[in-house]
Amino acid sequence: MKKIINHPADVVDEMLDGMVYAYPQYVRRLEGLNVLTRTKAPTEKVALVSGGGSGHEPAHGGYVGRGMLDAAVAGAVFTSPTPDQIYEAVKAVNGGRGVLLIIKNYTGDVLNFEMAAEMADAEGIRVEKVVVNDDVAVENSTFTSGRRGIAGTLFVHKIAGAKAESGGTLDEVKAVAEKVIANVRSMGMAISPCTVPEAGKPSFVLKENEMEIGMGIHGEPGIQREPIQTADRIADRLLEKIFDDLRLSPGDETAVLINGLGATPLMELFIMNRRVAEVFAGKGIKIVKTYVGNGMTSLEMGGCSISVLKLDDELKQLLGAPAETPAFVQF
Amino acid sequence: MKKIINHPADVVDEMLDGMVYAYPQYVRRLEGLNVLTRTKAPTEKVALVSGGGSGHEPAHGGYVGRGMLDAAVAGAVFTSPTPDQIYEAVKAVNGGRGVLLIIKNYTGDVLNFEMAAEMADAEGIRVEKVVVNDDVAVENSTFTSGRRGIAGTLFVHKIAGAKAESGGTLDEVKAVAEKVIANVRSMGMAISPCTVPEAGKPSFVLKENEMEIGMGIHGEPGIQREPIQTADRIADRLLEKIFDDLRLSPGDETAVLINGLGATPLMELFIMNRRVAEVFAGKGIKIVKTYVGNGMTSLEMGGCSISVLKLDDELKQLLGAPAETPAFVQF
Numbered sequence: 001m002k003k004i005i006n007h008p009a010d011v012v013d014e015m016l017d018g019m020v021y022a023y024p025q026y027v028r029r030l031e032g033l034n035v036l037t038r039t040k041a042p043t044e045k046v047a048l049v050s051g052g053g054s055g056h057e058p059a060h061g062g063y064v065g066r067g068m069l070d071a072a073v074a075g076a077v078f079t080s081p082t083p084d085q086i087y088e089a090v091k092a093v094n095g096g097r098g099v100l101l102i103i104k105n106y107t108g109d110v111l112n113f114e115m116a117a118e119m120a121d122a123e124g125i126r127v128e129k130v131v132v133n134d135d136v137a138v139e140n141s142t143f144t145s146g147r148r149g150i151a152g153t154l155f156v157h158k159i160a161g162a163k164a165e166s167g168g169t170l171d172e173v174k175a176v177a178e179k180v181i182a183n184v185r186s187m188g189m190a191i192s193p194c195t196v197p198e199a200g201k202p203s204f205v206l207k208e209n210e211m212e213i214g215m216g217i218h219g220e221p222g223i224q225r226e227p228i229q230t231a232d233r234i235a236d237r238l239l240e241k242i243f244d245d246l247r248l249s250p251g252d253e254t255a256v257l258i259n260g261l262g263a264t265p266l267m268e269l270f271i272m273n274r275r276v277a278e279v280f281a282g283k284g285i286k287i288v289k290t291y292v293g294n295g296m297t298s299l300e301m302g303g304c305s306i307s308v309l310k311l312d313d314e315l316k317q318l319l320g321a322p323a324e325t326p327a328f329v330q331f
Numbered sequence: 332m333k334k335i336i337n338h339p340a341d342v343v344d345e346m347l348d349g350m351v352y353a354y355p356q357y358v359r360r361l362e363g364l365n366v367l368t369r370t371k372a373p374t375e376k377v378a379l380v381s382g383g384g385s386g387h388e389p390a391h392g393g394y395v396g397r398g399m400l401d402a403a404v405a406g407a408v409f410t411s412p413t414p415d416q417i418y419e420a421v422k423a424v425n426g427g428r429g430v431l432l433i434i435k436n437y438t439g440d441v442l443n444f445e446m447a448a449e450m451a452d453a454e455g456i457r458v459e460k461v462v463v464n465d466d467v468a469v470e471n472s473t474f475t476s477g478r479r480g481i482a483g484t485l486f487v488h489k490i491a492g493a494k495a496e497s498g499g500t501l502d503e504v505k506a507v508a509e510k511v512i513a514n515v516r517s518m519g520m521a522i523s524p525c526t527v528p529e530a531g532k533p534s535f536v537l538k539e540n541e542m543e544i545g546m547g548i549h550g551e552p553g554i555q556r557e558p559i560q561t562a563d564r565i566a567d568r569l570l571e572k573i574f575d576d577l578r579l580s581p582g583d584e585t586a587v588l589i590n591g592l593g594a595t596p597l598m599e600l601f602i603m604n605r606r607v608a609e610v611f612a613g614k615g616i617k618i619v620k621t622y623v624g625n626g627m628t629s630l631e632m633g634g635c636s637i638s639v640l641k642l643d644d645e646l647k648q649l650l651g652a653p654a655e656t657p658a659f660v661q662f
Contacts, residue, residue, distance in 0.1 A: 002522050002523065002539065002540060002542075002559055002633070003522075003599060004522065004559075004562045004565060004595065004599040004600075004602065004603060004634075004635065005561070005562050005598075005599060005602055006561045006562050006563055006602065007561075011598060011602065014562075014601075014602045014605050015598045015601040015602050015605075016601075017601075017605045018600075018601030018602055018603070018604040018605035018608070018623075019601050019604075019623075021604055021605055021607075021608035021609075021618075021621065022589075022601065022604050022608075022621040022622075022623045023621070054598065055596075055598065057596065057597035057598050057601070058597055062597075191333050191334075191335065192333065208333065209333060211333075228333055228335075230336070230337045230338075231335045231336050231337050231345075232337055234335060258353075262594070262596050262597075263593070263594035263596075263631055263633075264335065264631070265386075265388065265593050265594075265628060265630045265631050266388035266389055266393075266593075266625065266628065267336075267342060267346045267385065267386065267388050267630065268334060268335040268336060269335075269349075270345075270346040270347075270348075270349030270350050270353065270388070271335065271336055271337065271342065271345045271346050271349055272335060272349070273349040273350075273352055273353050274345050274346075274348045274349035274352055276352075277349070277352035277353075278352075287352075290352065290353040290354070291353075292349075292353045294597065294625070297596060297597065299596045299598065300594055300595070300596050300633070302333075302594075302631070303335075304335065
């Protein structure tokens, strides 16, 4: 294993400090916890808490700030955060109007966020939750019952965050988060593995010239391993599966995210985006906004995912609302 | 070679189209050329043109937009753009107040930008140029006489761009660009190689567990190959060499860029930043602004660089001025 780290056991702790040092204007760390909250706590709004295993940076700490999350909870690498840490995050950001938990659909995450919600409930804090399951690759998978939650989660952060910032109630914020979840689909692929620091060896092995279509962001199995194809063909494959599940018609408006998994050069993501834009143009589907970059990574995995969000007027307006976080404009 | 591309000969062309599809609000492509200019051409300001070989994305096209560059010229991967393409960029963005060329110090780039300047001069366009040489690792190197220009170039784009946007004359914009160059130093290191698509094999080989300190952004030799050390020790090594050359005193104000070379997880960049912030704090040197991310990459090279810019009031104000480009806020 060759990584720019100190001790494998310290990566999450040191990374969180490094984020706070880099972005003191946006985030601070709760004393003794792996929780980042906004530097300036807003008052009188519904609070949004997300999180999950580390290794997906800039998710989720990079999305803490005005117009998006109020707190992000970081677990160990590819490991759910514990209920007590989530509970502390909820307590820290609850401003009296309730807290929405945004959970990616992994069994451990769902369980631990639910336990935290129960702990908060017992303290009289009103908590609601949504579970993001945008990955159309496979039903059920390692760590997951149902579909996995991947990069489409960022659209939930952005849009529910804007709704909360504009004064929405907990029910309204939850409703718009669920509308995003109902309208976002993603699918990814990988060409090279990543190594969890404490494991010390790659989490999967691909042959030279082999790729996996539909691979998850922790290296969970996808649909098929096969010889790598051209970028255009890869884009077509991912889009076909997305379009099978998300019905789009000519004239529909969408937002698109071409997401790098950590080791994929921007050059390759732009080459993917070229094909995606051409396919959409051919179908007469409008792309209102495109994001290209490393928005939800898998350490140094090579590969990418495509996320497509079908917009309506409300989603479009909230997506375009201002946000100030370390990473939002970054992807 | 395993890459998400179509044909190796098409990567630059398709990448540029992919950028324009992603960011039509910022950039457009000059017909038949590998030149990106602002979508909305400003009038009545000094124009800034930069560029260089491709493979360093988001540099330089990602820095085209209000408050930074007016045009970026993309050569083949790791290859200088040709004089005629640079000349076309200069002609396209010249608004009558002159054009500043921002050149990274590589022999081919310097030569080709100078030839373009002569062509423009013959047409009555006033052109000045600055050459960025921020890399303190080595004097002279493959492709370079003197020091190499690397990620510190982004501070030149930002600050000279702000000066031009505020109405500065060509001489004033050039003077502030030269002030940045005099006050910025960088140094990098690599743990894994990159592969130029048309070459098809890695440009260098490092042994398992070996790193190279001072390596250039095209894989040019650095100072030393040696077993990989901790992130803290790597940060110390890079900073020692930077501090040897850039005299800083307690109370001085700086901006810092922790730059990923393409395949380095954000987690590792934040761990590096933690140490950098602590070293600066220990010396009583202030970091006014930190950027962490992939600002000037080397395809999928693993590794990072640190850039330090010593600020005065003028540089600080211009660094903080608004900018709207695809990638500025991204790093």
